[in-house]
Amino acid sequence: MVLSAADQAAVRAxxxxxxxNVGIYATEALERTFxxxxxTKTYFAHFxxxxxxxxxxxxxxxxxxxxxxxxxxxxxxxxxxxxxxxxHKHQLRVDPxxxxxxxxxxxxxxxxxxxxxxxxxMHASLDKFLSHVISALASSYG
Amino acid sequence: MVHLxxxxxxxxxxxxxxxxxxxxxxxxxGRLLVVYPWTQRFFDSFGDLSSPDAxxxxxxxxxxxxxxxxxxxxxxxxxxxxxxxxxKLSELHCDKLHVDPENFKLLGNxxxxxxxxxxxxxxxxxxxxxxxKVVAGVANALAHKYH
Numbered sequence: 001m002v003l004s005a006a007d008q009a010a011v012r013a014x015x016x017x018x019x020x021n022v023g024i025y026a027t028e029a030l031e032r033t034f035x036x037x038x039x040t041k042t043y044f045a046h047f048x049x050x051x052x053x054x055x056x057x058x059x060x061x062x063x064x065x066x067x068x069x070x071x072x073x074x075x076x077x078x079x080x081x082x083x084x085x086x087x088h089k090h091q092l093r094v095d096p097x098x099x100x101x102x103x104x105x106x107x108x109x110x111x112x113x114x115x116x117x118x119x120x121x122m123h124a125s126l127d128k129f130l131s132h133v134i135s136a137l138a139s140s141y142g
Numbered sequence: 143m144v145h146l147x148x149x150x151x152x153x154x155x156x157x158x159x160x161x162x163x164x165x166x167x168x169x170x171x172g173r174l175l176v177v178y179p180w181t182q183r184f185f186d187s188f189g190d191l192s193s194p195d196a197x198x199x200x201x202x203x204x205x206x207x208x209x210x211x212x213x214x215x216x217x218x219x220x221x222x223x224x225x226x227x228x229x230k231l232s233e234l235h236c237d238k239l240h241v242d243p244e245n246f247k248l249l250g251n252x253x254x255x256x257x258x259x260x261x262x263x264x265x266x267x268x269x270x271x272x273x274x275k276v277v278a279g280v281a282n283a284l285a286h287k288y289h
Contacts, residue, residue: 032267032270034267035267035268035270036267036271037274104251104254107255108255109258111258111259112258112259112261112262112263112265113262115259115260115262118255120172120173120176120194120197120198121176123176123177123255124176127177
């Protein structure tokens, strides 16, 4: 199941607008995830999770890079994200329910920073894109 | 029962005081129907829901959104007794409307996105955390009488 051309175009257009700030927004999304869904912190017991944490910022950059990869490969997300999927399943051993929390907080972050762009149709396209990313990340879980 | 810290209660009250409940209700319900189109199954009598513009401009969607959010507002005044506050509505949604409670969670998260869009910088991670607790509490209360 692949995203429609219209959804892909919408996501690409927004991503171009985000430019070099994807890392900043991914970091904010992580902070929101830890605050709003505290159970997610169980995977980061080894991190300093205080505001402005350098570790969270570095992790935000990793998440941002993965999302940018996803945007560049919307025709084959399972393929593009297969290594990440294996990592999350076999090494990190993250329960896939948590992917949805981060996905939601990414939407909240984008709504907060780009209110004018975050109309209902864009909201729908982004939600679908993130659902596909989450699906691809969970694909190796069997 | 929702357990908010004093700071969280203050954040929720402060932000909610600035919400145009009528408008935000219509926007949240409209976005639910656009982003999760299967939710339209409950609104066959609402007329044209064929495009995002049609949904967002639909007067029945706006009116119903207003009703839903006013009800949610009541919940905010009774955070210590959400189950009691929403008992009758819970029975209605189960017995008459046959709504899958999963939809309450979807609407709650859409509402959080709408609030983020409206409040921007003021919708801090802490404010979001407080509202996530509230929407989860309301969703649970609405599902409580299901059988």
